[in-house]
Amino acid sequence: MASDNAPHFSSRDAVVCRGVGKTWAAGTKRAHEALREIDLDIKPGEFVVFLGPSGCGKSTLLYLIAGLEDATDGAIWSFGDKVETPSPERSLIFQETSLFPWLTVWQNVSFGLAIRGAAQEERRAVAAEALQRVGLIAAMDKRPDELSGGMRQRVAVARALAMRPKVLLMDEPFAALDVQTRARMQDFLLDVWRDSGASVLFVTHHIDEAVALADRVVVFTSRPGRIKTIFPIDLPRPRNLFSREAEAMRIQLTELLRDEVDRAFAEQEGFAVPA
Amino acid sequence: MAVVARDGETGVAAGASRPAAATRLLASRLFVSMAGLDWLAKVWWTCLSISLFAGLWELCWAMGWADEKLLPPPHIFLDNIAEQGKYFNTATRWQVGSSMTEGPSAFESVLITGAATTARVFAGLVLASVLAIGIGVLVRYYRFFDRLVLPTITLLSPVSPIAWLPVAIFLFGIGNAPAIFMVVVALFFHMVLATINQIDTVNTNLINVARTMGASKPQIYTRVIIPAILPGMLQVLRMNLFGAWMVVLVAESTGVGYGMGQVIMLARNTFNPSLVFFTIAVIGVLGFTFDWLLRLAQRRILYWLPDTAERLRGL
Numbered sequence: 001m002a003s004d005n006a007p008h009f010s011s012r013d014a015v016v017c018r019g020v021g022k023t024w025a026a027g028t029k030r031a032h033e034a035l036r037e038i039d040l041d042i043k044p045g046e047f048v049v050f051l052g053p054s055g056c057g058k059s060t061l062l063y064l065i066a067g068l069e070d071a072t073d074g075a076i077w078s079f080g081d082k083v084e085t086p087s088p089e090r091s092l093i094f095q096e097t098s099l100f101p102w103l104t105v106w107q108n109v110s111f112g113l114a115i116r117g118a119a120q121e122e123r124r125a126v127a128a129e130a131l132q133r134v135g136l137i138a139a140m141d142k143r144p145d146e147l148s149g150g151m152r153q154r155v156a157v158a159r160a161l162a163m164r165p166k167v168l169l170m171d172e173p174f175a176a177l178d179v180q181t182r183a184r185m186q187d188f189l190l191d192v193w194r195d196s197g198a199s200v201l202f203v204t205h206h207i208d209e210a211v212a213l214a215d216r217v218v219v220f221t222s223r224p225g226r227i228k229t230i231f232p233i234d235l236p237r238p239r240n241l242f243s244r245e246a247e248a249m250r251i252q253l254t255e256l257l258r259d260e261v262d263r264a265f266a267e268q269e270g271f272a273v274p275a
Numbered sequence: 276m277a278v279v280a281r282d283g284e285t286g287v288a289a290g291a292s293r294p295a296a297a298t299r300l301l302a303s304r305l306f307v308s309m310a311g312l313d314w315l316a317k318v319w320w321t322c323l324s325i326s327l328f329a330g331l332w333e334l335c336w337a338m339g340w341a342d343e344k345l346l347p348p349p350h351i352f353l354d355n356i357a358e359q360g361k362y363f364n365t366a367t368r369w370q371v372g373s374s375m376t377e378g379p380s381a382f383e384s385v386l387i388t389g390a391a392t393t394a395r396v397f398a399g400l401v402l403a404s405v406l407a408i409g410i411g412v413l414v415r416y417y418r419f420f421d422r423l424v425l426p427t428i429t430l431l432s433p434v435s436p437i438a439w440l441p442v443a444i445f446l447f448g449i450g451n452a453p454a455i456f457m458v459v460v461a462l463f464f465h466m467v468l469a470t471i472n473q474i475d476t477v478n479t480n481l482i483n484v485a486r487t488m489g490a491s492k493p494q495i496y497t498r499v500i501i502p503a504i505l506p507g508m509l510q511v512l513r514m515n516l517f518g519a520w521m522v523v524l525v526a527e528s529t530g531v532g533y534g535m536g537q538v539i540m541l542a543r544n545t546f547n548p549s550l551v552f553f554t555i556a557v558i559g560v561l562g563f564t565f566d567w568l569l570r571l572a573q574r575r576i577l578y579w580l581p582d583t584a585e586r587l588r589g590l
Contacts, residue, residue, distance in 0.1 A: 111498075
């Protein structure tokens with residue numbers, strides 16, 4: 001954690017961002033800058049939460065790390081390789097259901113293997129193993145529309161795990177779930193994370209979620225998104241979220257975010273008044 | 276098959292238990308347990324709907340508002356099927372030495388003519404779908420193809436199929452080919468644009484998931500985009516089915532040998548309203564059956580889609 005701003009980086013780091021910036025629709029009238037000057041190092045097995053106001057570009061950074069979009073400035077490396085295209089090593093889990101509705105649960109989970117041309121027995125075995133880990137082995141032959149929202153996200157996690165990723169990218173994966181389900185899903189995710197040994201990059205705008213999950217919280221400024229501060233959560237796991245320390249951290253994070261939210265609001269009001 | 280049965284059951288349960296009275300609930304359970312009653316109900320409502328329409332017409336006739344020489348009611352134009360069927364036997368009447376009384380019986384003639392028209396609609400529909408989905412996918416797959424082909428397709432899509440009629444005859448003369456060509460040309464351009472529209476509205480997350488799992492461009496098209504656009508495409512196909520039925524009559528009326536359009540033309544030229552309405556009835560039944568079969572196929576192919584017909588019932 002001390003080496004965050006070091007000029008050189010280790011090729012063993014899970015993700016390294018150097019001077020990353022992204023401007024959408026660059027060179028047109030509608031161009032707007034989403035991210036600016038992002039420098040970030042993420043260790044293998046680390047749980048990092050991206051926290052920031054809506055539209056601050058934290059999801060954009062996740063897409064850039066996934067390789068789904070190209071950075072306008074700077075570069076990203078993962079385990080020493082430059083990120084240029086998507087890779088099964090960096091699995092992305094979305095906020096909304098992204099299961100293929102025409103495939104059964106196990107076919108969804110083993111989709112990545114089907115693409116590589118694996119035989120049916122192998123695919124089913126790998127899917128069974130991944131579904132075992134998320135506690136949904138019984139739902140193997142069901143179709144996505146027969147599952148609840150929480151179950152669907154667990155299947156999405158199983159699908160990501162089946163690829164044996166070194167980095168799990170999660171874009172507000174529990175945002176559409178109710179509060180109780182969300183708490184359960186956080187515990188579940190921590191178990192999965194511990195078992196898999198993968199780094200997790202988790203986007204959220206919930207401070208509670210950040211304190212519950214993260215080793216480090218990356219706090220973003222409002223648009224264009226820059227790293228405002230990196231906030232370590234050094235609470236022992238399993239965490240008591242009602243402890244005084246946890247409460248103090250939530251208050252600190254709330255303070256940090258408040259300025260940014262105020263700034264974002266002021267900017268939006270500025271838009272509303274025709275110049 | 277299990278899915279179809281389940282959809283039927285939920286449909287009945289949702290419809291019948293709405294007033295929430297205990298007896299109603301019991302009745303709905305009974306409905307569910309006696310599979311097939313749902314079916315009967317559908318047939319019953321279909322018959323009722325048609326009877327109501329026919330009854331109003333008969334009433335107009337009985338009151339003397341509708342002249343039976345111009346608007347003969349169903350009991351008149353359905354009265355003498357043998358007589359009507361004779362006109363359908365246009366297959367051989369232009370051949371030298373064949374008389375009206377030879378050849379297939381009246382009933383067989385109606386069947387043959389109806390089957391011929393249906394076959395033309397079917398052939399046209401299949402050809403148009405394959406071509407349109409193929410071209411639509413190619414347009415999105417290759418940017419070069421998009422730029423080269425899409426302007427022409429957009430330019431030609433507002434042209435009425437009627438305008439293509441002379442082209443059909445120039446190119447294919449008389450027979451099945453021009454009729455099928457007309458159906459294809461009437462559907463093709465719209466279906467290409469519909470395919471492109473369907474591809475553009477595929478959920479980006481699904482495509483991104485496939486990309487992060489290492490799917491190549493061809494794999495994304497075959498494993499994600501094609502299944503994702505299928506529901507919309509079958510909907511488009513069903514809408515275009517009726518278009519195909521309309522166009523095939525126009526094509527047939529200009530000389531195909533035999534067909535429903537030919538019979539309508541004959542009825543017009545001989546001032547025979549009974550024959551007109553009889554033919555309309557036959558076309559209606561054929562189109563209805565065709566649509567029903569397509570819906571059946573749709574439910575089999577799109578096994579993963581929930582039944583949404585009952586969605587707005589609770590309003």
